[in-house]
Amino acid sequence: MLNRSLPLLIVLFTALLLIVAFFIPHKPFGDLESRFLNWYAIISGFTFLLGLDSLTRHHLLKVFRQEKGWFYSLLLVISLFATLGLGLYSWFKFSSPFALRAPFMWLYKYMIIPLQATMFATLAFFIFSAAYRAFRVRNLAATLLLIAACLVMLGNVPLGGSIWRYLSQFVHLIFPQFDLTTLYRVELFALLKDWLLAIPQAAAGRGIGIGLALGGIAMALRIILGIERTYLSS
Amino acid sequence: MFCLSAFLLFLIGIAPPESLLVKDNPNDQGQAIVITWTHPTPESVLGYRIYRSLFPETGFMPVNIELITKTEHLDSDSALRNNTPYYYFVRAYSETDSAQSQIAGPVLPRAQWFNSSRLNVLILTTAISAFFLYYITKARRGTKMFIRKISGLDAIDEALGRATELGKPILFSFGLGYITDMVVISALPLLRRIAKKSAEYAVRLIVPNSDPIVMTAAQETVKEAYTEAGRPDLYNADNISFLTSDQFGYAAGVDGIILRERPGAIFWLGYFYAESLILAETGHTVGAIQLAGTTETTQLPFFVAACDYTMIGEEIYAASCYLKPEPAMLGTIKGEDLIKLILIVLISTVVVIGTVGTILGEKLPFLSQMFNAVVNWLTPPS
Numbered sequence: 001m002l003n004r005s006l007p008l009l010i011v012l013f014t015a016l017l018l019i020v021a022f023f024i025p026h027k028p029f030g031d032l033e034s035r036f037l038n039w040y041a042i043i044s045g046f047t048f049l050l051g052l053d054s055l056t057r058h059h060l061l062k063v064f065r066q067e068k069g070w071f072y073s074l075l076l077v078i079s080l081f082a083t084l085g086l087g088l089y090s091w092f093k094f095s096s097p098f099a100l101r102a103p104f105m106w107l108y109k110y111m112i113i114p115l116q117a118t119m120f121a122t123l124a125f126f127i128f129s130a131a132y133r134a135f136r137v138r139n140l141a142a143t144l145l146l147i148a149a150c151l152v153m154l155g156n157v158p159l160g161g162s163i164w165r166y167l168s169q170f171v172h173l174i175f176p177q178f179d180l181t182t183l184y185r186v187e188l189f190a191l192l193k194d195w196l197l198a199i200p201q202a203a204a205g206r207g208i209g210i211g212l213a214l215g216g217i218a219m220a221l222r223i224i225l226g227i228e229r230t231y232l233s234s
Numbered sequence: 235m236f237c238l239s240a241f242l243l244f245l246i247g248i249a250p251p252e253s254l255l256v257k258d259n260p261n262d263q264g265q266a267i268v269i270t271w272t273h274p275t276p277e278s279v280l281g282y283r284i285y286r287s288l289f290p291e292t293g294f295m296p297v298n299i300e301l302i303t304k305t306e307h308l309d310s311d312s313a314l315r316n317n318t319p320y321y322y323f324v325r326a327y328s329e330t331d332s333a334q335s336q337i338a339g340p341v342l343p344r345a346q347w348f349n350s351s352r353l354n355v356l357i358l359t360t361a362i363s364a365f366f367l368y369y370i371t372k373a374r375r376g377t378k379m380f381i382r383k384i385s386g387l388d389a390i391d392e393a394l395g396r397a398t399e400l401g402k403p404i405l406f407s408f409g410l411g412y413i414t415d416m417v418v419i420s421a422l423p424l425l426r427r428i429a430k431k432s433a434e435y436a437v438r439l440i441v442p443n444s445d446p447i448v449m450t451a452a453q454e455t456v457k458e459a460y461t462e463a464g465r466p467d468l469y470n471a472d473n474i475s476f477l478t479s480d481q482f483g484y485a486a487g488v489d490g491i492i493l494r495e496r497p498g499a500i501f502w503l504g505y506f507y508a509e510s511l512i513l514a515e516t517g518h519t520v521g522a523i524q525l526a527g528t529t530e531t532t533q534l535p536f537f538v539a540a541c542d543y544t545m546i547g548e549e550i551y552a553a554s555c556y557l558k559p560e561p562a563m564l565g566t567i568k569g570e571d572l573i574k575l576i577l578i579v580l581i582s583t584v585v586v587i588g589t590v591g592t593i594l595g596e597k598l599p600f601l602s603q604m605f606n607a608v609v610n611w612l613t614p615p616s
Contacts, residue, residue, distance in 0.1 A: 026346060050476070051479075221367075
């Protein structure tokens, strides 16, 4: 009984305390939120030991059992402890692992950052393949998506401006009353892009945002009142 | 002309700052004073230095070492003591000269018991919570509530069935979410459901994590689900492991798992950033049936493009109510719907008032005033 009700009481008490603290700046309430966040940071710092344990155990087991791909696991464990070692060495030698001349920073600058950038760069190809599937004209919704995406793309790149300059000449030929210089200045694709992003896209985004905010409040109330218990052990 | 004004300035010297005003900074826990002033010839001023003292005539010490160019300053020195009188003056500096304002004070820094700038939040939160509580009570009294079909949640069984038929494992990811994120908490019951089914079908469940606390919560959830299903022997903590908290390191790790294990079903339920498409597209290349749900609206289009089913917006928050439709849980969903309806009516009314007010600005000026009053009341202070 206590196993179940004690965590719920702690949740209720903590939530009420933080709600009250949001509206009362006077001490001791004013700095409660940052104090709680500090506690969370300390606890999560220690839990990284759990993560380290999980990671090393998982990969060392793979190495000892000579499972498929054990060499990569060995490489991971060596890299992990080499990074840790370099960090500790930099700490002792340069007072901080983040000192500019520290070997840890060299590792960060010349290995970790390029690896992260490489991984991020692959996103361009994934966007291309996902866009190809999403923009295939299958129904009205997909067609609208395709048109909107093309307009936003044309509005974002210099090519859109060049196309519009050619189109303006045609418009001027058909409707001579429209001045060519004024037509050049209109930048139709950029205008359409701005309108699409500022009106329909923003409206849809805000609709989802309002729903999320309300859903969040409902979820928070369910947790505070102990109605939602699925996150607890049974 | 410039030479003349510079010569005159040299002759008469710089003018002192005027209208020095010192007041307690509102809505804080004290230890902060707002100082404002004006200067008749701001173009001649190089910068200002503020001086503070506990006494009206002596003991003034500079508050700022570097000269400031604005005519407003917040003195939030940790040495300030609440309910203690302080006196200030400001000295303006030019290239060659300086002049000080009159002394202002006493001013007492005070801590407030209520943050009046958050009154609108208090009123709205109380009103919204009251609606929720009303519907929870109503549902508990036996009023039947209905929850609409969420195809993303219905697809869970389909995805699990397909993975079982193919004899492939299932992959579940919380993304880069922390346990403090609401979306991660709402994804835990879904993991429980998936884990229970995977135990029943004897399918391997892999949960790579980016946060050790989330990993621990996931391990507990899966372990309990396996026990509930009567297959605790199938539980292997190694399948619910920690990868890395680095964004692209995590993406690379999960991509590697997908390509090696080739899961039959993948669930992306949690917090995702730019790595969302990298993950979902890799899942697509191995032919897995994919189900996604996130509260990060910027990533939703990527999931919609790459996954078979996507839970949009607050659908993921409603997951636990959908899976376990208890009256009190459903009451909150009903309350949410009613508040949405009220908000739609309110927003539409305010938009109409604002539009008509702009068109008939001169004839009906109160409409624009009303619109501005509502917008200002709702806008958070900067």
